[in-house]
Amino acid sequence: MRFPQPCRAAGLAGAAQPVTRSWPADFRWGASTSAYQVEGAAAADGRGASIWDTRSHQPGRIANGDTGDQACDHYHRYAEDIALMREIGLDAYRFSVSWPRVLPLGRGQVNPAGLDFYDRLVDGLLAARIEPWLCLYHWDLPQALQDQGGWTRRDSAGWFADYAVLIARRLGDRVKRFATFNEPSVFTLFGYVLDWQAPGVIDRDAYLAAMHHVNLAHGAAVDVLRDLVPDARIGAIHNRQPCRPAGPADGAAAAMFDACWNRAFPDGQILGAYPAELVDEVAPWVQPGDLARICRPTDWFGLNHYSPIYIQADLDAVLGFAWGAPPAERPQTDVGWVIDADAFRDTLTDVHRTYRLPIYVTENGYGGTDAPDAAGAVHDPERIGYLRAYIRAMGEAMDRGADVRGYFVWSLLDNFEWGSGYSQRFGIVHVDYASQRRTLKSSARWYADQIRASRVPTTSA
Numbered sequence: 001m002r003f004p005q006p007c008r009a010a011g012l013a014g015a016a017q018p019v020t021r022s023w024p025a026d027f028r029w030g031a032s033t034s035a036y037q038v039e040g041a042a043a044a045d046g047r048g049a050s051i052w053d054t055r056s057h058q059p060g061r062i063a064n065g066d067t068g069d070q071a072c073d074h075y076h077r078y079a080e081d082i083a084l085m086r087e088i089g090l091d092a093y094r095f096s097v098s099w100p101r102v103l104p105l106g107r108g109q110v111n112p113a114g115l116d117f118y119d120r121l122v123d124g125l126l127a128a129r130i131e132p133w134l135c136l137y138h139w140d141l142p143q144a145l146q147d148q149g150g151w152t153r154r155d156s157a158g159w160f161a162d163y164a165v166l167i168a169r170r171l172g173d174r175v176k177r178f179a180t181f182n183e184p185s186v187f188t189l190f191g192y193v194l195d196w197q198a199p200g201v202i203d204r205d206a207y208l209a210a211m212h213h214v215n216l217a218h219g220a221a222v223d224v225l226r227d228l229v230p231d232a233r234i235g236a237i238h239n240r241q242p243c244r245p246a247g248p249a250d251g252a253a254a255a256m257f258d259a260c261w262n263r264a265f266p267d268g269q270i271l272g273a274y275p276a277e278l279v280d281e282v283a284p285w286v287q288p289g290d291l292a293r294i295c296r297p298t299d300w301f302g303l304n305h306y307s308p309i310y311i312q313a314d315l316d317a318v319l320g321f322a323w324g325a326p327p328a329e330r331p332q333t334d335v336g337w338v339i340d341a342d343a344f345r346d347t348l349t350d351v352h353r354t355y356r357l358p359i360y361v362t363e364n365g366y367g368g369t370d371a372p373d374a375a376g377a378v379h380d381p382e383r384i385g386y387l388r389a390y391i392r393a394m395g396e397a398m399d400r401g402a403d404v405r406g407y408f409v410w411s412l413l414d415n416f417e418w419g420s421g422y423s424q425r426f427g428i429v430h431v432d433y434a435s436q437r438r439t440l441k442s443s444a445r446w447y448a449d450q451i452r453a454s455r456v457p458t459t460s461a
């Protein structure tokens, strides 16, 4: 099922209006990407291999045999992409640094050309008056570190802290917004339990070790950033979604999934304790003082949210749960994700009440299969309908007290969607991968209107 009719059938008339409310004057509108998904240039200028280079070159792992070798060639076309951001009117751009581009083996020898790229990108953004939001880790661990055990090694926290030192020293004079990790619960669960993502392991102990060591790495990086960039505003980015039992017998499985998916990382990092369901599980890896090392003061909570999840019990699965089917009557995106803007509103209020930090929505968006029409235009009314409904729900959460300070759409560009390769498109800008031609979709123009309208104070909804 696709998005409910009003936004498609109404020729976008009413449904395409921007969401008008009294937006805070300093509310930030942005767009997000990540290094492996957009940069391409995998073999350029001394970049090392990441675990995603390895996985994407393994036969059968990625839809259509796609790889991130070229992706959107953002490495070479970043200036064109910044011009698009300006055209849309973005206040901020969230990107990630490719760890193996700047440290090809993960540690030791620095790659100056890699650092130069991020200099150019940051300088270009600042010249365009777009605030750079830098995420240190969006899933592309250097393969050389994976070969030494990767996140299952306690040493990985130190490796990550050293990498954070390099980035803070090089870019901290101009970048003031830092995130440590993007969606740690996704890459650990998918990478160590489900084999849906790199490194592609199915091992309960490896998963629990990685969980704890990523948390330690977060804390260590926060300390480094705080020390080297005293005026930085530092956060971490977490996915959070209601985890609903698919059926009456699935409540316990959904609760365990909720602990792993929603709470294993922010609870330790912000509240200083693992969720009750995980305390005994993770205990073999926890040393005295670790929770204090993990729970370091941060300035904001990055929330990535798209839809609720339906979970069923599966006693054969490593952690006793599996993805369940959503109720058939629920509307879904083109790529089968349930559309439920109320769940977004409720998640925002839940995050506000639980963690008491300013919230930035660092990802939200619509996965589709958009293609240009005969005239070369890309119309995506379903994405507009989705964005409008979710931005409206965000406004409702703000009316209920949630301290939401900004919103970043996922994604600026169509890009490499991990196991789905290029078959799923989340961009508000269409990318023709053969020619690398960029085309603003209707949703990009709508988002530009939304940003402009938010500058006009009003109270009507």
Ligand code: IFM
Binding pocket: 034, 037, 183, 304, 363, 410, 417, 418, 426
């Ligand atoms: O593309 C991903 C992104 O890398 C992390 N969050 C979800 C997006 C859509 O699946």
